[in-house]
Amino acid sequence: MALGKEKGYLMARAGLTPARIIDAAADLADKDGFESVSMSAVARLFEVKDASLYAHVRSLHELRSGVAVLSLAELADQVGAALAGRAGRDALIAFANAYRSYATSHPGRYAATQMTLEPEVAEHSAAARHAAMTRAILRGYALNEPDETDAVRLLHATFHGFVLLERGGGFSRGARSSSASWDRVLDALHTTLSNWPPS
Amino acid sequence: MALGKEKGYLMARAGLTPARIIDAAADLADKDGFESVSMSAVARLFEVKDASLYAHVRSLHELRSGVAVLSLAELADQVGAALAGRAGRDALIAFANAYRSYATSHPGRYAATQMTLEPEVAEHSAAARHAAMTRAILRGYALNEPDETDAVRLLHATFHGFVLLERGGGFSRGARSSSASWDRVLDALHTTLSNWPPS
């Protein structure tokens, strides 16, 4: 990291590229929180002036969006890997655990995925892969539209909400561990999907 | 609003108090988003210099925490009112709808409730009332501990997650309205609570 700079006579280059900058920003997000991803903070990591980043990244917003796109892709990769070769209840649990584990081991990156992206950025992100994987799980439960859409939303909302509340300390009260609750919540979701109520 | 100022010769007072400042900040949050609640922005609303606010509010963080505490109380009030005299499924649906309706009609205030508050601030907030109300709903479903705790977490996570995703545009894809999904999600939760899976 920080390729020299040879403070002596001549200036060296730091080797900045959009990808390296976004990677550094993502690491910083995990370390100090997504909201402290700033141009100046990232510039400091490279021992470079903040103005220098603007040759590679248009704005702070674009930098953060870059972290979001990166994280969505990573999350999709990990969930996809966990899902491989599983179906039904197994798939549900693998999906959920991969999701939660990414969120807890990369809190800053996960926070980035919460950003509302402009449609054209979201388009070429991994959002579609997420939707496809969620629907893949539901194939094991044989739901018809619009029930499947409703179930996708239920799953997404529950995972997302749980992870956020867990991270925010919302579950700290009491002796019950949040992991134990998580397992039971997954059980409950499984039975819900298995007995989806008729409209 | 903005009590004069009599631009002429003498200075008038704006009538700042912590409560009025926090109210204004909450309104601003609903209008422009919670993250744009800043000292300077609120000061502008009162046609006052930003430094003047520091006599009433210790810091930006404290201002935002104030909005969070206010919003938690308002939300608890509205949910509590909706809940009065209901039980079982009716209570569940009334709770959920009041919750969602507060979140969509006061997006900035709702965002404030997401803040992680320091324990001592959270203590004298309405957080305890929320927990109590959620447990009150579950009384209709006759769950024992630790199932009741798990169910509280499931409900909270699902409502929270749904509302956030809805607001973030996560459900925009497709023709299915999010309100329709919401109703079905509540049905599903009701059946889940009614048939809580054995451990």
Next chain:
DNA sequence: AGAGTTACCTAGGAGTCCTAGGCAACTGGT
């Protein structure tokens, strides 16, 4: 080696939070 491009620089404007210290406006005692 010289020409052209790219990478990082300095300088500086506008906006943010926050502190320190000052004067005007209110309040209460006599």
Next chain:
DNA sequence: ACCAGTTGCCTAGGACTCCTAGGTAACTCT
């Protein structure tokens, strides 16, 4: 009714943020 004390908002200014403009050093290609 006035004077003392308190309170409320002020100006001034430091440190930090994002971002633009324009300069120069370092690399690349012919």
